[in-house]
Amino acid sequence: xxxxxxxxxxxxxxxxxxxxxxxxxxxxxxxxxxxxxxxxxxxxxxxxxxxxxxxxxxxxxxxxxxxxxxxxxxxxxxxxxxxxxxxxxxxxxxxxxxxxxxxxxxxxxxxxxxxxxxxxxxxxxxxxxxxxxxxxxxxxxxxxxxxxxxxxxxxxxxxxxxxxxxxxxxxxxxxxxxxxxxxxxxxxxxxxxxxxxxxxxxxxxxxxxxxxxxxxxxxxxxxxxxxxxxxxxxxxxxxxxxxxxxxxxxxxxxxxxxxxxxxxxxxxxxxxxxxxxxxxxxxxxxxxxxxxxxxxxxxxxxxxxxxxxxxxxxxxxxxxxxxxxxxxxxxxxxxxxxxxxxxxxxx
Ligand code: NAP
Numbered sequence: 001x002x003x004x005x006x007x008x009x010x011x012x013x014x015x016x017x018x019x020x021x022x023x024x025x026x027x028x029x030x031x032x033x034x035x036x037x038x039x040x041x042x043x044x045x046x047x048x049x050x051x052x053x054x055x056x057x058x059x060x061x062x063x064x065x066x067x068x069x070x071x072x073x074x075x076x077x078x079x080x081x082x083x084x085x086x087x088x089x090x091x092x093x094x095x096x097x098x099x100x101x102x103x104x105x106x107x108x109x110x111x112x113x114x115x116x117x118x119x120x121x122x123x124x125x126x127x128x129x130x131x132x133x134x135x136x137x138x139x140x141x142x143x144x145x146x147x148x149x150x151x152x153x154x155x156x157x158x159x160x161x162x163x164x165x166x167x168x169x170x171x172x173x174x175x176x177x178x179x180x181x182x183x184x185x186x187x188x189x190x191x192x193x194x195x196x197x198x199x200x201x202x203x204x205x206x207x208x209x210x211x212x213x214x215x216x217x218x219x220x221x222x223x224x225x226x227x228x229x230x231x232x233x234x235x236x237x238x239x240x241x242x243x244x245x246x247x248x249x250x251x252x253x254x255x256x257x258x259x260x261x262x263x264x265x266x267x268x269x270x271x272x273x274x275x276x277x278x279x280x281x282x283x284x285x286x287x288x289x290x291x292x293x294x295x296x297x298x299x300x301x302x303x304x305x306x307x308x309x310x311x312x313x314x315x316x317x318x319x320x321x322x323x324x325x326x327x328x329x330x331x332x333x334x335x336x337x338x339x340x341x342x343x344x345x346x347x
Pocket of ligand 1: 036039089108150182183
């Protein structure tokens with residue numbers, strides 16, 4: 001089976017990762033790339049400042065960048081769109097595609113917490129995808145919109161899902177986030193070299209709310225948020241890729257560090273073309289200095305989560321976790337949601 005796909009915002013940091021991940025994909029054929037009006041009409045090679053670590057695939061380099069509108073992609077006859085537009089642009093543009101019947105798997109933060117929009121990580125809450133039926137009823141469109149969470153949220157939530165069996169009550173998290181998370185024009189070198197910035201606009205609230213939706217229960221009509229308290233403190237540091245996070249969790253039960261490590265290691269992955277064989281890799285006490293962004297962000301080709309430093313505390317436990325923010329945290333997350341949409345018959 002072949003599925004024709006397009007990328008909205010294909011020239012940006014996340015868009016380039018989509019192109020890299022779609023090269024040689026077993027099911028998806030890239031048929032359309034879009035970007036801003038300044039890029040439309042150029043070849044992809046001319047429009048994109050290519051910065052990922054593999055060459056632009058030859059066929060993509062010569063594709064013409066289309067304008068970001070249903071008319072712009074009409075001739076490409078796509079079945080599925082991936083969206084990596086700035087959220088202000090996406091909130092204007094995505095509804096136009098949905099009204100035209102397109103299925104959109106989006107990275108952008110708009111609508112992630114909307115009651116009728118599934119926010120999914122296929123290994124964690126694939127059942128939430130059926131919120132699409134509620135969405136179609138309420139909005140009256142034939143298309144479908146699914147979102148993946150923010151990159152810092154997706155780094156932590158798989159570990160929380162794994163240890164929720166011990167009665168997760170509260171989570172405090174402090175992040176050390178890479179500059180690529182801000183997009184190509186996000187943080188200037190003068191701001192970030194020799195520095196750390198203890199604030200990322202909107203990021204803390206995203207972690208606090210999206211985590212509870214992802215870990216929540218879907219009853220067929222609505223998602224009920226998980227009742228754990230989540231408090232986040234987000235910091236930008238001068239790494240290129242890979243978000244590292246320090247998590248402190250409390251439980252109703254009293255798990256040992258070995259219980260928590262075991263639950264993370266045993267947590268099942270999904271059976272989708274791009275899902276890793278083992279979702280969470282856990283370093284033991286003999287390697288307390290891992291995970292590290294430079295050494296561990298490419299675990300499972302950037303699609304896995306890496307944890308370490310698991311220890312109990314007076315109140316619960318603490319550990320560190322890490323993921324590649326533009327692969328597992330963005331384009332890879334959206335690609336997996338696209339694969340789930342196909343498997344569940346929405347494409
Ligand atoms: P980026 O590098 O700034 O790229 C933005 C893309 O959108 C470019 O292709 C740009 O095209 C296009 N664009 C900008 N304004 C447009 C307009 N008015 N109309 C049509 N296209 C427009 O941003 P990014 O880091 O890839 O992030 C994209 C989205 O993913 C954001 O919503 C971000 O919050 C989310 N996200 C990012 C990460 C991450 O780690 N970077 C992680 C999770 C989620 P031009 O090249 O023509 O300007």
